[in-house]
Amino acid sequence: MASVSSARESLSHALNNRFLPNLEYLLQGSILDSAVEHLMHRLKGLCDNVDTSPETFHDLEVCMSLRQPNSNQPLLLRVRRALGRDAPFQMRYLGNPEVDQRRPTLVRSCMDCACTNGILEFLTEMGFRLEFEYIAKGYMFRKGRMKITVSKLIKIVPGKQQDMANEPISQSYIVELSVVAPTGQENVGEEMRVFAEQLKPLVQLEKIDYKRLGGMP
Amino acid sequence: MGVTVLQPYPLPEGKSGAHIIDQLGKRLLALGATHSGQFLVDCETFISTPQPHNGAPGRAVHVLHNSEYPASTFSIIDNGTGKQVSLVADNIFDLLMLKMTNTFTSKKQTKIESRGARFEYGDFVIKLGSVTMMEHFKGILIEIEYKSCVILAYCWEMIREVLQGFLGIGVAKEFPSYFATQTIMTAMGQQQLHAKHNDIYEPMDTVKQYLEQFTNYRKHVALHGGMVSGGGQGGPTVGQPGVHIPPSSMVGMGRP
Numbered sequence: 001m002a003s004v005s006s007a008r009e010s011l012s013h014a015l016n017n018r019f020l021p022n023l024e025y026l027l028q029g030s031i032l033d034s035a036v037e038h039l040m041h042r043l044k045g046l047c048d049n050v051d052t053s054p055e056t057f058h059d060l061e062v063c064m065s066l067r068q069p070n071s072n073q074p075l076l077l078r079v080r081r082a083l084g085r086d087a088p089f090q091m092r093y094l095g096n097p098e099v100d101q102r103r104p105t106l107v108r109s110c111m112d113c114a115c116t117n118g119i120l121e122f123l124t125e126m127g128f129r130l131e132f133e134y135i136a137k138g139y140m141f142r143k144g145r146m147k148i149t150v151s152k153l154i155k156i157v158p159g160k161q162q163d164m165a166n167e168p169i170s171q172s173y174i175v176e177l178s179v180v181a182p183t184g185q186e187n188v189g190e191e192m193r194v195f196a197e198q199l200k201p202l203v204q205l206e207k208i209d210y211k212r213l214g215g216m217p
Numbered sequence: 218m219g220v221t222v223l224q225p226y227p228l229p230e231g232k233s234g235a236h237i238i239d240q241l242g243k244r245l246l247a248l249g250a251t252h253s254g255q256f257l258v259d260c261e262t263f264i265s266t267p268q269p270h271n272g273a274p275g276r277a278v279h280v281l282h283n284s285e286y287p288a289s290t291f292s293i294i295d296n297g298t299g300k301q302v303s304l305v306a307d308n309i310f311d312l313l314m315l316k317m318t319n320t321f322t323s324k325k326q327t328k329i330e331s332r333g334a335r336f337e338y339g340d341f342v343i344k345l346g347s348v349t350m351m352e353h354f355k356g357i358l359i360e361i362e363y364k365s366c367v368i369l370a371y372c373w374e375m376i377r378e379v380l381q382g383f384l385g386i387g388v389a390k391e392f393p394s395y396f397a398t399q400t401i402m403t404a405m406g407q408q409q410l411h412a413k414h415n416d417i418y419e420p421m422d423t424v425k426q427y428l429e430q431f432t433n434y435r436k437h438v439a440l441h442g443g444m445v446s447g448g449g450q451g452g453p454t455v456g457q458p459g460v461h462i463p464p465s466s467m468v469g470m471g472r473p
Binding site for chain 1: 254255256257259265266276278282284287290292294296300302303304305306307308309310311312313316317319320321330332
């Protein structure tokens with residue numbers, strides 16, 4: 001009888017055969033509060049999941065960092081928790097963006113991992129420290145395999161994650177268009193560029209050069 | 218999912234592991250159990266590289282997989298001061314661990330696994346596992362699950378009876394040591410007795426029992442190595458108190 005393969009074997013099988021989604025393609029932009037209604041209408045017209053009202057989300061994102069020996073850059077892991085509902089915590093690793101200028105979108109390695117709620121304590125025991133945290137609240141749309149989020153970023157008063165007193169960071173919404181796909185799917189970027197064109201001139205979705213933003217992680 | 222109990226099976230002297238497993242398998246089939254595939258539980262331990270500058274003690278992250286839950290990775294961190302935190306995550310967690318190789322290095326030589334045949338017998342699932350570390354045979358672990366109940370206290374007697382029935386050895390009446398009453402600290406910092414056998418059973422409990430046993434096998438190797446000159450007398454008590462294991466049968470178990 002065929003013996004069971006180990007988890008490590010099936011994982012490398014998924015990686016080698018390119019069906020493990022591990023690359024994030026990303027375009028970002030922003031829109032003023034006063035104009036966000038127009039964008040919502042446009043997205044409702046373009047996207048798939050609009051039979052009812054757009055899907056909302058209200059997440060707390062905590063970024064944890066681990067200082068590594070022999071490396072200047074700390075390892076960052078982002079843990080997301082839904083504030084409004086009971087759902088598994090989501091942990092995400094994001095790599096450095098690729099330097100290829102010809103690609104229409106930002107491309108970086110990405111790993112998503114659902115976990116039980118002990119994750120923050122687990123990471124703390126591993127030596128991770130809190131880097132920053134914020135709340136993202138907004139709407140999520142889908143178009144094929146593309147995900148579009150329109151969200152408000154909210155600053156947290158330390159120790160008051162649930163509090164209504166927390167204030168928005170700015171007078172605008174951040175708009176993100178992303179796809180997480182396996183390695184080697186070059187047409188994703190083009191598909192996204194075409195979609196981004198359709199949102200102009202309401203919002204200008206761009207490939208953001210993180211290096212130019214300076215000390216940002 | 219139900220309650221699972223893990224028991225080490227003492228290896229009689231002069232018998233090979235494969236022979237015993239074969240015998241137990243035949244006995245199960247004769248009882249009316251049906252063979253239903255294979256199973257695998259593996260464990261890899263990552264040790265943090267010491268950080269003398271901030272005085273942090275060495276931490277160990279144990280990463281385990283159980284073929285019964287193929288989409289999950291189980292991990293338990295031991296912070297060196299006796300505190301343990303456990304986590305269940307998607308398989309991708311394995312790749313994340315590889316991102317931390319600068320801080321957490323895998324102790325490859327202690328990679329250990331239990332694999333073997335899986336049997337179903339009414340509401341029971343029985344797994345006959347042979348434990349190997351670095352391809353060396355270490356011993357036999359019997360896993361028995363009673364699928365219709367999630368609290369050990371309610372079904373231990375029945376599990377025990379089935380175990381005795383096909384193992385042909387006596388199993389102590391007391392709850393297995395993993396489920397024994399233990400003192401815990403409450404959130405208020407008070408000590409409290411906690412009866413684990415009354416808890417609702419979770420898949421993590423199975424994994425923790427495996428880790429407990431795997432740790433024993435690993436320790437045994439370390440101790441055994443140092444005892445060769447002493448004639449191998451009086452090996453450490455490896456098994457749970459629930460099973461009567463003559464110490465003599467444990468010594469030399471690790472040698473092929």
